[in-house]
Amino acid sequence: MSARSGLERTLLGGKFAVTAEIGPPKSASAESVRRHAHEMKGSADAFNLTDNQTAMSRMSSIACAAVLIQEGLEPVVQMTCRDRNRIAMQSDILGASALGVRNVLCISGDHQTFGNMKEAKNVYDVDSVQELMILRKMRDEGRLWSGDELETAPELFLGAAANPFADPFEFRVTRLAKKVKAGADFIQTQSIYDMDRFERWMALVRARGLHEKVHILAGVMPLKSHKVALYMKNKVAGMMVPDTVVERLKSAKDAKEEGIRLCVEQIEHLRTIEGVKGVHIMAMAWEEKVPEIVKRAGLRP
Amino acid sequence: MIIGEQKRLEEISGMLDGHRGILIAGCRSCVAICLAGGEKEVAVMAESLRLISSLRGKGWEIEEAMVERQCEKEWVAELRPRIEGKDCVLSLACGVGAQTVQAMYPRVRVLPGLNTSNMGAPEESGIFVEKCGGCGDCVLHLTGGICPIARCAKSLLNGPCGGSQGGKCEVSPDTPCAWEEIYHSLESLGRLDLLEEPIPPKSWLPARDGGPRRIVRKEAVLTEEQKRLKGGKA
Numbered sequence: 001m002s003a004r005s006g007l008e009r010t011l012l013g014g015k016f017a018v019t020a021e022i023g024p025p026k027s028a029s030a031e032s033v034r035r036h037a038h039e040m041k042g043s044a045d046a047f048n049l050t051d052n053q054t055a056m057s058r059m060s061s062i063a064c065a066a067v068l069i070q071e072g073l074e075p076v077v078q079m080t081c082r083d084r085n086r087i088a089m090q091s092d093i094l095g096a097s098a099l100g101v102r103n104v105l106c107i108s109g110d111h112q113t114f115g116n117m118k119e120a121k122n123v124y125d126v127d128s129v130q131e132l133m134i135l136r137k138m139r140d141e142g143r144l145w146s147g148d149e150l151e152t153a154p155e156l157f158l159g160a161a162a163n164p165f166a167d168p169f170e171f172r173v174t175r176l177a178k179k180v181k182a183g184a185d186f187i188q189t190q191s192i193y194d195m196d197r198f199e200r201w202m203a204l205v206r207a208r209g210l211h212e213k214v215h216i217l218a219g220v221m222p223l224k225s226h227k228v229a230l231y232m233k234n235k236v237a238g239m240m241v242p243d244t245v246v247e248r249l250k251s252a253k254d255a256k257e258e259g260i261r262l263c264v265e266q267i268e269h270l271r272t273i274e275g276v277k278g279v280h281i282m283a284m285a286w287e288e289k290v291p292e293i294v295k296r297a298g299l300r301p
Numbered sequence: 302m303i304i305g306e307q308k309r310l311e312e313i314s315g316m317l318d319g320h321r322g323i324l325i326a327g328c329r330s331c332v333a334i335c336l337a338g339g340e341k342e343v344a345v346m347a348e349s350l351r352l353i354s355s356l357r358g359k360g361w362e363i364e365e366a367m368v369e370r371q372c373e374k375e376w377v378a379e380l381r382p383r384i385e386g387k388d389c390v391l392s393l394a395c396g397v398g399a400q401t402v403q404a405m406y407p408r409v410r411v412l413p414g415l416n417t418s419n420m421g422a423p424e425e426s427g428i429f430v431e432k433c434g435g436c437g438d439c440v441l442h443l444t445g446g447i448c449p450i451a452r453c454a455k456s457l458l459n460g461p462c463g464g465s466q467g468g469k470c471e472v473s474p475d476t477p478c479a480w481e482e483i484y485h486s487l488e489s490l491g492r493l494d495l496l497e498e499p500i501p502p503k504s505w506l507p508a509r510d511g512g513p514r515r516i517v518r519k520e521a522v523l524t525e526e527q528k529r530l531k532g533g534k535a
Contacts (some may be wrong), residue, residue, distance in 0.1 A: 133501060
């Protein structure tokens with residue numbers, strides 16, 4: 001099978017993949033995206049552009065992806081089901097493809113009540129599993145969901161999210177299987193801090209043979225301080241941060257350095273888990289640290 | 302049943318400004334059960350508004366009336382003598398009731414005293430919970446008798462999303478995760494197999510998205526002849 005994106009090529013080649021996240025700016029200028037691109041170039045195989053993360057309007061992920069492509073980086077466009085119906089979704093995929101986007105991550109998206117426009121109406125015409133079905137049909141059959149034929153089908157490497165820290169735990173692997181059935185080629189997980197739970201989840205993933213059907217990239221997020229850790233633990237939906245992590249950062253002389261060290265250790269551990277094909281680094285508002293993390297973890301020069 | 306709750310008194314008072322002859326019309330159906338527009342609530346509303354009127358010199362003349370079901374013309378017709386001489390009706394029924402009254406008495410302004418919220422049920426004394434999304438294409442047979450359209454904040458058909466933790470929805474710690482409930486319901490029914498297959502995109506055509514809905518039961522529709530025989534009554 002020929003690779004549809006650089007990320008897929010890396011994964012098919014058996015190389016441990018690295019993806020990293022870039023947060024689009026609350027700005028009409030893409031200057032910060034270009035800056036991040038220069039800082040991070042070469043440190044990952046592809047770069048996720050979040051889609052109005054935490055339900056706040058930011059520069060469109062597709063527009064940011066186009067900027068990344070201009071700068072010679074490969075984007076992963078995140079597309080939530082919160083803000084678009086199936087009509088807009090397919091139209092945006094055609095547009096993104098025309099701009100050179102190949103990797104798309106299908107996600108349901110944070111509920112709008114997390115954001116700063118809580119009074120907004122959400123869409124949720126389809127969910128993330130159905131989004132995968134629609135995009136796979138566009139790619140594999142060259143047709144819109146309606147059945148209409150596309151003159152040119154999009155070439156897509158389809159991603160989905162998985163959260164081993166959400167409940168019900170036993171069902172999380174079934175839901176992953178559902179996403180694979182619906183068309184997911186790769187998975188990026190929620191940030192991992194509770195390594196025991198992640199290991200248990202991976203064991204269930206392997207028991208169903210899913211690690212051979214989908215490329216799993218384990219999510220990590222470096223923490224700047226114990227306050228950030230507490231925020232993640234208490235305020236962010238679907239996160240699980242053990243007290244040992246909070247304590248380690250609290251008692252560290254240099255919390256930032258400790259946060260980076262912890263992240264590097266996590267990556268080293270994750271590499272040893274059977275079925276983990278790469279890492280996804282979410283250095284929120286700390287993007288400039290990604291090259292250092294990747295280097296110290298020995299993933300890239 | 303339809304669940305509603307009263308608007309704030311200040312808002313109602315604002316709507317009534319400039320009116321004089323006011324009839325407060327309650328409903329003995331759903332909104333009586335959810336303690337928003339039954340006989341007692343109508344009496345309390347009337348007293349509150351009389352107090353506001355005398356304190357602020359509004360000059361409101363307030364009367365009270367109860368309708369068995371404000372959504373049905375036959376019952377609303379009985380209001381006719383009570384509405385005569387009034388220039389406004391404050392409906393404490395759901396939005397359906399208020400519209401029925403307005404349609405039958407086009408010369409009188411009908412004001413909504415309630416905010417109509419949802420199709421739900423009493424959970425326990427004093428607590429009313431949304432149950433049905435009215436999507437026009439029921440999926441309860443696939444979801445263990447729990448409606449994901451109404452009860453999942455994202456109306457997911459392949460939930461739960463990554464925000465479900467400890468049985469709670471990411472939106473609020475007071476909201477149970479519908480998909481956690483669906484999972485456990487199907488588990489106790491021995492039908493977890495129903496969660497293995499992706500449910501494809503839903504048609505929202507029978508839902509509100511297909512435009513205002515109208516259901517016709519042909520066998521019950523009267524012919525012109527039958528309507529004439531009925532005597533042109535409302």
